[in-house]
Amino acid sequence: MKPIAKPGNAERIEGGVSTALRHDSGHKHVTGEAVYVDDIPVPANCLAVHIAQSEKAHARILRADLSAVRAAPGVVLVVTADDIPGVNDVSPVAGDDPMFAVGSGPGTGLVEYAGQSLFAVAAADIATARAAASLAVIEYEELPALITVDQAMEANALLEPPYTMARGDAEAAIEKAPRRLSGRVRVGGQEHFYLEGQVALARPGEDHEMFVQCSSQHPTEIQHVVARVLDLANHDVTAEVRRMGGGFGGKESQGNLPAAAAALVARMTGRPAKVRYDRDVDMTITGKRHDFRIDYRVGFDDEGRILGIAFDQAVRCGMSHDLSGAIADRAMFHADNCYYLPNARITSYRCKTHTVSNTAFRGFGGPQGMVGIERVIDEIAHSLGRDPLAVRRANFYAPAGARSDRTVTPYHMTVEDCVIQPIVDALVDSADYEARRAEIREWNRANPIIRRGIALMPVKFGISFTTSHLNQAGALVHIYNDGSIRLNHGGTEMGQGLFTKVAQVVAEEFQVDIGRVRITATDTAKVPNTSATAASSGSDMNGMAARNACRTIRERLVAFAAERWQTTPDEVAFLPGRVRVGGEEIAFDSLIHEAWLARVSLSATGFYATPKIHWDRVAARGRPFLYFAYGAAVSEVAVDTLTGENRILRVDILHDVGRSLNPVIDLGQIEGGFVQGAGWLTMEELFWDDAGRLRTHAPSTYKIPTCGDRAPDMRMAIWDGGDNREDTIYRSKAVGEPPLMLGISVLMALSNALETEGGAYPALDAPATPERLLMTAERLKRAAR
Incomplete structure (x- = not known):
């Protein structure tokens, strides 16, 4: 059989591979x-389901009187854990996410975050169900609540023992190094803020069958969880997803509860049932990106080459495991980013706190791990008085095809495809990086109030599920x-x-x-x-x-x-x-x-x-990724040191997508990922009060990037040298997550704007909000006096 026509032939079909074709919808x-799930016409007898939430972060439920709820006009059904025919669990992996906390069986009688699901009310309309739920009388015995990573670490509250990846002898290398430094960086979480909230519509069928239309990145998991809750076989449940109004990881496991609640009500009443969170409920009941506290110690030489490094990554997981194990692992996998670390130790602490169980978010832990190493590189450069780009280049993995031992990661995988050097070289030229950096240094010498900063940051991101069977x-x-x-x-x-x-x-x-x-x-x-x-x-x-x-x-x-x-x-x-x-x-x-x-x-x-991948978690070595995707960004910013107000002035991005399946869609993913990453690190701030209540739970209190926050000068390109050494689909590379980490360049540029020659290192945490920028600027001024 002769091969099909290949991309690049003079005669082409309309809309084949490599065509810049618009999104089908x-x-x-x-x-x-x-048509989204909430747009699907429902029968007149469809029930609206409201999920009641805990007001306490950590407490025993002493009494739950739901008699007034059941007696409220218009209420058709009230369901608790005692009504579940199967298992009271909607977790993706570990079996530790109770569907309802009110009941008498396993998983009940205890709440572990403010917002946790207590019970559900079904009525003809959502307003009736919500009003009825407010009539519940819940008596609590409050227990001590661990809210922050620091509190959890002090109490040694971990979901599992610490886990370490290591190569060489980090401690000895650090001690022998001619230069050393240590520090701590904090990285905040992030709300998914998908435009379409969590929603599920369940319709009962014959012979116990259940049909669930949902907004989920993982319909098979919805199928399995609904079957588990209803005590059915998987073949009894069908889950369907046509489209979502955004997901970003927030619909990987967080759709399990609304789908299971709708299906349970449908099973018990024989009527269709729908759960649709409003924005406040969605933000308080669903998990976020994990926030991290990263401690580091590093030894390096006079050129900035890292000789030994140790990271301690403390991760706020929340009240249960959810997907935290794999997320924390990926943060460790990406603690090297593009840099060869000959002697490295990375230890992860998966902290249990009495906050919502954090979950998948675009990058799945990789962005947090990268922030750690980029901070280290930046601080090394400051201590040496060098351009951070020079230090980055000094530490890059060996290029693809080079004969060098600078190819092995801290988890003992050989990097065979490193193309970050030509990407960075091309971007330095196209972005006019060196001239702009020199001009900005001169500007800052003459302008102590409005200061500018610039940073070039590379990305190496591993592609494959690190849980091998998911591939x-x-x-x-x-x-x-x-x-x-x-x-x-x-x-x-x-x-x-x-x-x-x-x-x-x-x-x-x-x-x-x-x-x-x-x-x-x-x-x-x-x-x-x-x-x-x-x-x-x-x-x-x-x-x-x-x-x-x-x-x-x-x-x-x-x-x-x-x-x-x-x-x-x-x-x-x-x-x-x-x-x-x-x-x-x-x-x-x-x-x-x-x-x-x-x-x-x-x-x-x-x-x-997916071929070739394998991972021995006990030995912490293997090949968890089929290949790596690469990219680089230059970001330029301005900061008002009297107010902390800041702007992104210009962004230049060059990204590797292999041989693109669809260039226009890939460029959209590159831009969207960058903006979301920059938003995470500069303005999106989650805040829990001392009682464990999320206070940033609506658009009025949680700020995401808008069109006005996009750099007015944004230059993006797909690297024309892109290819894939591995036999992927038409030699393309993944593009969904890697560009998000290019947003780290904005954080580094903001730090650069606050630096002064001979002054202290800014040590800027994320998110770098105006308040944090102002406090950092004031701290640096005091240190200089």
Whole structure:
């Protein structure tokens, strides 16, 4: 069989791989035509479900009197843990997230964060359910509450024992080094702030079946949790997701509770039921990005080369495990970023606090780990009086193909594909970095009030789930007898363009215009046992699964055509809109119709399991990633040292996406990721009071970046040298998460703006809000007196 036409041929299909094609639902998002779960018409008898929440951060429930709730006008049902036919647990992994705290069985009688789910009320409308829930009489015995990382560390309150990754002898190398320094950096959490909140609609079916339409990155997990709660087999539950209004990791495990609550009410009443959080509930009941306290000690030479380093990463996990184990692991995996650390020890402390259980967020711990090493690099440069870029370059891993021992990570994986050097070199030139840095230094000497800063920061981000068994995906492809194609796969669409990219793969494989490919909702009844759309692996895995399904059908078509037209399989080639068989060309539609008449199967499943990866967690060594994605950003900022007000003035980004599946979607992900990362580190501040109540729980109290916060001069480009040494889908690279970490360059630029020659290092924590910038500037002024 001859290969299909490749990208770059003069004759191209419309919308194949490498085409800058718009998001399939982009126009619907803008016009309001896109159907989200809350837009799905529901029957008149659909029940609205409200989840009552704890007012205490840590307390025993002495008495829960719900009689007034049940008697309230309009209430159809009140459910507690005692009504659950299966297991009172909605956790993704560890079995420690009770669905309801009110009840008499396991997991009840104790609340461990303010906002925790107590019970649920179902009524004809949400206002009635909410009003009724407020009538509950809950008596608590308050217990001591650990709110902060510092409190948890002091109390040795850990969800699991400390975990260490190490290579070489960090302590000895630090002690022998000619220069040493130590410090601490704090990195705040982040609210997902997806535009569409958590929502689930459950419809009961025959024979205990349950159909759940939800806003989830992990429909298979929704299926499993609902089955567990209702004491059903997985085949009794179907979960469907057409699209989400944003996810960012916040819909990987946090959709379990609303889906299970809706399904339980539907099971008990025989009526459809819907749970939809309002924004205040959503922000208080769901987990966030983990905040970190990172302590470091480093030994280095006069050129800034790191000889030995030790990190202690203390992570606020919250009241339960959720996904914290894997998130904390990934923070350790990315404590090196782009830098070779010959002697390193990284220890992680997974702190249990009486706050909401933190969860997945774009980057999955990697951004926090990178902030630690970037702070170290920045402080080394300050202590030596050197440009931080020079120190970064001195510590880079060896380039791909180089004969060097500077390739092994602290977790003993060899970095075979490092291309950060040419990316940084190209960005230094295109951004005019050196001239701008010199000009900014002169500006700051003459302007003590409005100070400017600049920083260039690289990124190396590992691609694969670090939990190895999750690296699998499935797809289902049908070709109908008119030549139209229907595509289904296990990935979910949250605005990132996954459906469009996978449809482009299918179009490319059959050499048909993308308009022939119908994208359908993710459905556990069609593709089973899927992993979450996370870890930047959506296009990698689902694209390969879809390709494999297409190739199964193509092989059948080639065999049929060769026999039908009496030639050999090598003389069959797919061309745009047609198939060449020997010396004859047949329209794709005609070939499909002929194959159907000949009883050739035109449907196939595809499967993909990521190769080469392995991880021995006990030994803390292996190959957790198939490859790395790289990028770099230069950010320039201005800070008013009298108020702390600041602006991002210009951003230059050069990012590696391999051979792009869709350049316009990739550029959108690069820009969006950067802005979200910059927002996390400069303005998005979560605040819990001493009683453990989240006070930043609405748009009025929690600030996210808006159009006005985007740099007025923003120059982004895809690196034209991009490729992938590994056999990924069309040699592309993942792009969902890596660009977020480029936002760290803004934090480093703000720190640079506050630096003075011969002055103390700013030691700026994140988020670098105006208040924190002002306090840091004042501290530096006092130190200089």
